[in-house]
Amino acid sequence: MVTGRILVTGATGHLGRRVAHELVQSGQTVRVLTRQRPAHPDARYEWAEGNYISGDGLAQAFEGVDEVLHLAHDPQHPERDLTGVARLHSFGLAAGIRHFTQVGIVGAAQVPGFPYYAAKAQAEELLLKSGLHASIFQATQFHSFVYPLLAKLERLPLLLVPTGLLQPVDIGEVAAALSRHVLKRQPITERFAGPEVLTIAELAEQMLAAKHQHKPVVSIGLPLAAFQAVRKGVLTAPQMARGQRTFAEWLRLKA
Numbered sequence: 001m002v003t004g005r006i007l008v009t010g011a012t013g014h015l016g017r018r019v020a021h022e023l024v025q026s027g028q029t030v031r032v033l034t035r036q037r038p039a040h041p042d043a044r045y046e047w048a049e050g051n052y053i054s055g056d057g058l059a060q061a062f063e064g065v066d067e068v069l070h071l072a073h074d075p076q077h078p079e080r081d082l083t084g085v086a087r088l089h090s091f092g093l094a095a096g097i098r099h100f101t102q103v104g105i106v107g108a109a110q111v112p113g114f115p116y117y118a119a120k121a122q123a124e125e126l127l128l129k130s131g132l133h134a135s136i137f138q139a140t141q142f143h144s145f146v147y148p149l150l151a152k153l154e155r156l157p158l159l160l161v162p163t164g165l166l167q168p169v170d171i172g173e174v175a176a177a178l179s180r181h182v183l184k185r186q187p188i189t190e191r192f193a194g195p196e197v198l199t200i201a202e203l204a205e206q207m208l209a210a211k212h213q214h215k216p217v218v219s220i221g222l223p224l225a226a227f228q229a230v231r232k233g234v235l236t237a238p239q240m241a242r243g244q245r246t247f248a249e250w251l252r253l254k255a
């Protein structure tokens with residue numbers, strides 16, 4: 001098997017720490033890019049302090065690197081995120097890396113008026129034009145991302161949710177698939193979606209059932225273009241339902 005040193009941005013995050021683990025288990029050398037090295041860094045990884053948006057520390061972080069997996073993100077500042085993505089591409093080209101993988105969101109390009117998703121889609125365009133040997137791995141919303149959004153709405157006597165379709169996926173399954181994707185080192189776009197397409201109302205009902213709560217769930221059709229797109233199912237990929245763990249099962253395991 002080909003091995004090498006993979007610089008993983010976002011390897012301290014929810015998805016990244018799972019992927020870093022998978023890659024090390026597969027015999028790869030993983031260098032973690034983080035803005036602040038932890039007090040007790042995991043000795044299975046090399047650690048590089050740096051910031052992909054400001055560029056601080058990137059020269060050292062890229063030394064001796066064969067590949068990059070970029071999954072860090074800055075959801076609060078999408079325009080800065082794009083600057084950072086372009087910066088990583090430049091460093092990758094200068095370092096002559098053999099493969100650059102970027103993580104995206106299924107359907108992000110089709111959700112208008114949502115700067116974070118627009119930036120994710122533009123970042124993919126930048127990558128495809130960068131001249132790097134590149135690949136893209138898109139996932140649907142993680143169960144662990146959907147749950148707190150729904151739980152926030154729970155405080156009211158009834159649950160008002162936007163009309164829409166989602167296909168949430170287990171983050172551990174995404175991490176395993178993303179690691180396999182990276183190791184293929186092929187210039188492809190791959191999508192990974194959860195096992196079921198459900199309405200947001202159905203997901204809310206499953207959450208309430210798991211908590212033994214009884215409240216009416218009411219769907220409202222928000223007139224914003226972004227929600228109209230979500231209603232049409234642009235965030236889903238039924239033909240790519242490759243995840244096994246349903247939201248209901250994830251809720252059971254979480255309890």
Ligand SMILES: NC(=O)c1ccc[n+]([C@@H]2O[C@H](COP(=O)([O-])OP(=O)(O)OC[C@H]3O[C@@H](n4cnc5c(N)ncnc54)[C@H](OP(=O)(O)O)[C@@H]3O)[C@@H](O)[C@H]2O)c1
Nearest residue numbers: 010012013014015034035051052071072073139141142145
């Ligand atoms: N959440 C979902 O449902 C979902 C669905 C599909 C795809 N995705 C994608 O999956 C990826 C990971 O998401 P996540 O929720 O797992 O991430 P997360 O937990 O929010 O972690 C964010 C990561 O980004 C790093 N980071 C942020 N700003 C940085 C900077 N300026 N320089 C260097 N590192 C920086 C953080 O590292 P330090 O704090 O250590 O510096 C951290 O490791 C994202 O690209 C996201 O778009 C998410």
